[in-house]
């Protein structure tokens with residue numbers, strides 16, 4: 001391609017009006033079909049604005065993947081902050097996803113750095129929390145701490161967050177908590193003690209076809225120019241969303257089909273493009289999470305996908321994956337970690353629901369059992385394409 005041709009590509013028309021509105025972290029202006037959930041949040045948290053003693057409230061948003069838990073929490077946080085400001089209450093909304101912050105300490109340290117500009121080194125979690133709470137009082141502020149994918153913390157860490165008011169004194173804790181978790185993950189960690197500390201559990205049900213259509217219509221109006229997405233196309237995507245009970249799937253289809261139309265110089269999206277795009281979307285596969293894995297986890301995942309491709313079986317064994325992992329590390333001139341660490345990365349990938357692993361008993365095996373690894377719903381070759389993309393970006397070979 002020469003420069004002229006390169007330039008021309010920038011001048012071709014696009015079907016997008018605001019492509020960034022389909023990014024995963026985008027929070028839309030309006031939130032359709034979640035009025036009940038938002039109302040529950042308001043009833044619980046408005047006491048902070050009404051009562052002089054500013055109570056500590058703890059709520060939990062539950063629901064399957066892609067039902068809008070994260071977007072509902074962020075939408076609430078943003079609007080709660082502005083209403084509070086009108087009432088002269090300064091709310092700091094802090095959002096943490098435990099995929100990036102895998103322990104209570106990491107979260108506390110991040111907050112300490114932000115609120116006191118100190119590194120927090122040398123402080124215990126307790127001391128650090130005390131400093132943060134003191135700073136909140138000094139600034140006459142109040143914090144709404146939103147913690148997403150909470151199941152990645154240990155139950156005692158979750159309890160410690162929920163017990164802040166008890167531990168440091170109600171008058172000292174200018175802080176409330178909003179937790180987010182998928183039902184299945186939450187089931188594994190829920191205990192009486194945790195339950196007794198929650199003001200409310202808000203369970204989000206999957207969207208039906210009508211809800212899905214309303215949401216998709218609004219999101220495509222934001223993202224695309226007029227006449228790009230027809231009513232029939234919206235019906236088609238809404239059905240897919242309802243079938244999979246996952247809105248993320250719908251948003252991804254919109255994004256992918258827009259990119260496809262642009263690439264092929266089309267001025268609107270047709271049914272064939274939607275079918276193509278739908279085939280490229282894997283509803284339980286969360287690309288945004290892969291992007292945030294650390295290097296070793298990425299190498300481990302690459303090893304797994306390589307050995308799945310080589311094996312031509314629906315599952316692979318930890319030893320095979322480990323061998324591939326070592327080869328990949330070598331290719332990228334990175335010292336491979338020992339097998340025990342590799343097993344730890346497998347466990348982490350399993351917890352993040354990127355892979356599924358289970359121990360099976362077999363007679364012939366060394367110690368009578370081995371670890372089988374499978375991918376959830378993305379084919380290994382697709383995952384590999386995806387990883388190669390990330391590797392090219394990150395390691396620039």
Ligand SMILES: Nc1ncnc2c1ncn2[C@@H]1O[C@H](COP(=O)(O)OP(=O)(O)OP(=O)(O)O)[C@@H](O)[C@H]1O
Pocket residue numbers: 023024026027028030031032033034063064065066067068069070071072182215219247248251286
């Ligand atoms: N009511 C809604 N209005 C507009 N967009 C929505 C709505 N519900 C969900 N979405 C969009 O659908 C996608 C998935 O939603 P979200 O990320 O909140 O799901 P989630 O329940 O947090 O899923 P996971 O458990 O996988 O994290 C996001 O792009 C979000 O913006």
Ligand SMILES: [Mg+2]
Pocket residue numbers: 069070071148
């Ligand atoms: Mg989420």
